[in-house]
Every structure is written in structure tokens, then in C-alpha cells.
Amino acid sequence: MIEIALFFAASCYGVALLLDLWRIAVGPDPADRILALDTMVINMIALLVLYGIWRGSAIYFEAAMLIAMVGFVSTVAYCRFILRGDIIE
Known part of the structure; x- marks a missing residue:
């Protein structure tokens, strides 16, 4: 029974990964891409x-x-790059 639950949860997370990849590719602004x-x-x-x-x-x-x-x-480095244009000050 635990194998079925693990398979179901893994498939749900796999679908979520595909949706995140779609949001990274099509995201309207950089904030959506960072969040994805x-x-x-x-x-x-x-x-x-x-x-x-x-x-x-x-x-x-x-x-x-x-x-x-x-x-x-x-995530922090990417946000700093988007906001300031450089990572290291």
C-alpha cells in the first residue's frame, strides 16, 4: 500500500515540476520565473x-x-542579480 502512495505522490510532484518548467519558460516577468x-x-x-x-x-x-x-x-543570488544587476558588490 505504501508503494502506491509513494508512486502517486511522486507522480504529482513530477507533474508539478513540469508545470514549474512551463512557468519558467513562459513567465511574463522575472519575479514569476524566480518563484517557479x-x-x-x-x-x-x-x-x-x-x-x-x-x-x-x-x-x-x-x-x-x-x-x-x-x-x-x-534564489537569493538570482533575486539580487535581477534587482541590482550584479551579485557581488
Whole structure:
């Protein structure tokens, strides 16, 4: 039963990733693209956690933590680039 729930959740997050990719490609302004990129990182974290539950391994949870940290830094850097034109002052 847990396999069915994991498959359903993973397929929902997969569809959400495709919709995020569409928003990045067609977004009307840069704020929508930044928000879609951040949401895409969150969906990837959720997929890694689901895969870790399915495999029964803790290494995927650590990978999800690393992606969360890199995703936060990349979102902040992209926002600073959009607002100021440069990342490093």
C-alpha cells in the first residue's frame, strides 16, 4: 500500500515540476520565473525524500538537505542579480 502512495505522490510532484518548467519558460516577468525556480527546488526536495523513503536509505535525506541549501542561495543570488544587476558588490 505504501508503494502506491509513494508512486502517486511522486507522480504529482513530477507533474508539478513540469508545470514549474512551463512557468519558467513562459513567465511574463522575472519575479514569476524566480518563484517557479524556487518551487522547482522544493519539488525536487520532496521527490528526493519520497525516493529515500521508497529505498529505505538515509543518504537521500542528506542530499535533500544539500539541495535545500543550494536552492536557497541560488534564489537569493538570482533575486539580487535581477534587482541590482550584479551579485557581488
